[in-house]
Amino acid sequence: MGVIITRLALDHFRSWDHCVVxxxxxxTIIQGANGQGKTNLVEAIEVLSxxxxxxxxSSLPLVERGQDTATIRVNIADNGDEPRSSAEHHANPESHSDYMSAEFHDDNGKLNEKQDSFSVDRSSTRSEQSSPAVTTIEVTIRARGTNRARIDGGRSLYLREILGRVPSMSFTPEDQWLISGDPAARRGFLDQAGxxxxxxxADVHQRCTKIAKQRAALLKHLAAAPSGETTGINESSLNGLEIWTGQFIEAGIELTRMRMRILDALAGPFAAIYDELAGSAQHAAVAYVPSFEEVLASPSPHQSISQHFQRIYPGEVARGRNLIGPHRDDMAVTxxxxxxxxxxxxGEMWTMALALKMALFGLITQTSGTTPIVILDDVFAxxxxxxRRQILDFAVKQNQVLITAAAAGDIPDLSAYGTAARIIDVAALRRTAAQQESDRLLDDDTIARIKAVREHHTGIQPAADGVDEASA
Ligand SMILES: Nc1ncnc2c1ncn2[C@@H]1O[C@H](COP(=O)(O)OP(=O)(O)OP(=O)(O)O)[C@@H](O)[C@H]1O
Structure with missing residues (x-):
């Protein structure tokens, strides 16, 4: 089985005020100059996934500046069992600009409202005509507050309830940080994998993070209290701390065990893939380094973690923060x-990062029974x-691959694979989105009046696509 995205629509996501693709x-190659919003498009898929x-x-930077919420909507379909064969699908890559604008406008260049509304007209695109069943997933990202999701317009869910429905795997220039960067990068990888x-x-992770925050706030409060103070407030804080510590241990053990399972499953494939990619005599390995290390040693580690907390308690109060817990976990890559x-x-770090991602890709495919969507974001430069060849050899076999590239020279040559890519011109997409936006704001009479005034003053007939011939 392979879940693919047949339509992606964004509202107020990063630099995209409105866009349907x-x-x-x-x-598919998403091409455009620096800063046009290519990464923002594929990042939306990563967030949904x-x-x-x-x-x-945090969510704040994902929401367009000046807005409170962003919306990501996708139509997804099952592309069948086999990895796709794109040769016949993309026989004519040059036709894409026409294809793109035809999706949004009628022959007069006017907005086709039916196609702008998401998933209303499911027979309106080529890709969806052949799809057996289309599901719409809508995600609302709030600059502040809880992110929500809906499936086929159903009841409002937490975003975390729909994760894993559309698995994806992003390969990005930042992947090297998985090896060279701070533990936070590796925890981020583990959390996305989980x-x-x-x-x-995601539920357990969120619960653990919340408890850690509450506990840290209490430790700060205790740290701020004058030393030796035994007021009622301080006593209740101490009682509160005991309760939060118990909950932190509970949730932390659960999260640690989940992360342990992920690393146990990843370690073997990672080592094997690295050997294959690097073709060297050196062997790579990855292992989990949990902060609650007691979980590795014992099937019932509550007691020993509790004792650990008692030992470090003075240090925690002095610093006003949690000194142990899953927020300090790491992965050891050797x-x-x-x-x-x-x-x-x-180069070796790149190969290790590549091997980690490919190992996770295999694990997701095995576990979920569906091939993740592959995103290659600006990696070829x-x-x-x-x-380049290693990542392409891997990617072209998958069901759906989205590649962003700024320069024509960074577009990979797929001819050796007997396949062609569809090219989406981001500048054209932006123009279409801007046109849709202005059409949305103006009624037909107003548009006609503007055209008439322009014609009267300039004597120039506006071209169908809205670009004056004189200035084109
Ligand atoms: N929350 C936001 N609101 C508005 N604009 C944003 C927001 N976040 C990012 N941007 C803008 O998005 C643009 C960057 O988009 P993106 O990273 O997708 O570019 P890109 O096409 O991938 O560029 P490059 O080829 O350089 O990687 C920048 O101009 C940035 O200012």
Missing amino acids: DLDPGV TGSSHRVS AMLIPGY LDGIPAKEFASN QLDETR
């Missing part, structure tokens, strides 16, 4: 037993020829 199976973006740690692999993971972060070359 139809997607096909196979390879995993509940987070590897670029940010959200797609384990039902309930090359021949030596920490890769300190010894591996840039960063990689040498060997790694």
